[in-house]
Amino acid sequence: MNETRLREEICYFGKSLFDRGLAFGSAGNISARVDDGWLMTPTNSCLGRLDPSALSKVDLQGNLLSGPQPTKEAFLHRSMYAQRSHTGAIVHLHSTYSVAVSVMADVDPQQPIPPLTAYYVMKIGKLALVPYHAPGDPSLADAVREVAGRHHAVLLANHGPVVAGKDLESAVYATEELEQTAKLYLLLRGEKVKLLAPDEVAALVQKYPS
């Protein structure tokens, strides 16, 4: 996909996420890989009102090439890209249901959301919970880098999800799958549920590696 089209796609998906309440205010950011670096949503920008000609473009070292300064959370994206050479795009949101799971006191750090549906397993697989670090603290970048090689989706405790995909559409759809499954999980709290069995999960992971 050429850069012009990719810029339009970032704005399209940003507005789509905003219009449905998955992003709000100036929360949330999107990045996508280009030949000479990355496009990123600018600092303090609203995902509902992005301009294709006013996105931030940074080089492979994170230096600004054009446009306004990138999101203050650019380091989250760069930590993921550094560990995932096939990642083409990353979405980070403060979406309500995923954040709700991330603040639960009894959440299982090995499996913050259990395998409720096949599509959750196919699009997210094994979600990593990253312990709380203050936004912007370098220790958060280190914590994300530590798990990003093994997980394309991470949930930052008391903060929100960061999801990588081979392209922007994949990253957005996986983020939406995570948010809706978090909602489903919270709806089912207190109910007796039948999770996918370990062999059913293993068969999906083998057929649809993430």
Ligand SMILES: [Zn+2]
């Ligand atoms: Zn954030």
